[in-house]
Amino acid sequence: MARSSTVSARRLGGWFSVHSDGNTGGDLLALDTVADWLRERRVSFSVAVSEIARYADLISYPMVRADTVHPADADILVWMRGPLSVDAETPLLAVFAGKPRIAWGVSTTPPDAEGHFDTVIARDRPGEPGRLDLSFRSRTAPVPVVGLIYAGPQPDYRTPCEPVVRTVVRDALATRDNAKIEIATRMPVEGNRLQTPAQREVQR
Incomplete structure (x- = not known):
């Protein structure tokens, strides 16, 4: 089946893309924040996860396995939250080589990890004031x-x-x-x- 030549989708990545048990509740709340922001702007997206079955009850957005993402499937990668300890060899990052790669709400540790992204909106960076964590901007309804x-x-x-x-x-x-x-x-x-x-x- 031929792939469309017009791509307007975003892939959302994070620790849930590379580890089955490495993410936290805060990572998923940050995902809600970014997803709400994209949906308000009517931007299509899907979430790249390490295992779909693992997140079936945790993520309500369209999901794809991170190891099956094809370069023609999306035009931008948004990597969110956590320490930016990823490198150019990270499979999902390598798929988007030559395309915009954005890190949002991350800790820049080590600092040279920023070089793998075109834009870095840091949560905290050595020597600079910190920003509010993305998870605190989530609109998820509180529970008792x-x-x-x-x-x-x-x-x-x-x-x-x-x-x-x-x-x-x-x-x-x-x-x-x-x-x-x-x-x-x-x-x-x-x-x-x-x-x-x-x-x-x-x-x-």
């Missing part, structure tokens, strides 16, 4: 944060209800979009970041 404090197994009580309570709470929260944080109140517990009663109270 639910703090969970379980009593834990207590042999003093004749009826061990805690497993039942955990099941009921788990099933109820599973029907709603929320962020669940389990809070330990036993003191002291080795490995807990919060070590005093006052610190525990702040966590509530």
Whole structure:
């Protein structure tokens, strides 16, 4: 099948393009920010990911496998967020050799990585004031944060209800979009970041 000679699409790349487990929630929020900006301007785009199945429930935009991108498929690469520790040998970067390559919201570490891009809009660069991270500009709707404090197994009580309570709470929260944080109140517990009663109270 012949490829179109007129290309107006953008490829969006980032750590989700080269690592299956190297990206963070912030990387995906930054993706939302850039995607919103492009859609408002009616610019078509797709996201280059390392594994489509890995991101099927995390990314709602059109996706392509990064290792299948063809130079004729798009005209601009936008690489976003994170340390700019990529080089000319990075496969996705090499595909766009000779085409505009933009790094947006990145940390320029090491500085010579900037040479692989035509335009670098740095989040932070040595010796310069930093910019607000792209993830903070996301319009993703906030969800409730639910703090969970379980009593834990207590042999003093004749009826061990805690497993039942955990099941009921788990099933109820599973029907709603929320962020669940389990809070330990036993003191002291080795490995807990919060070590005093006052610190525990702040966590509530």
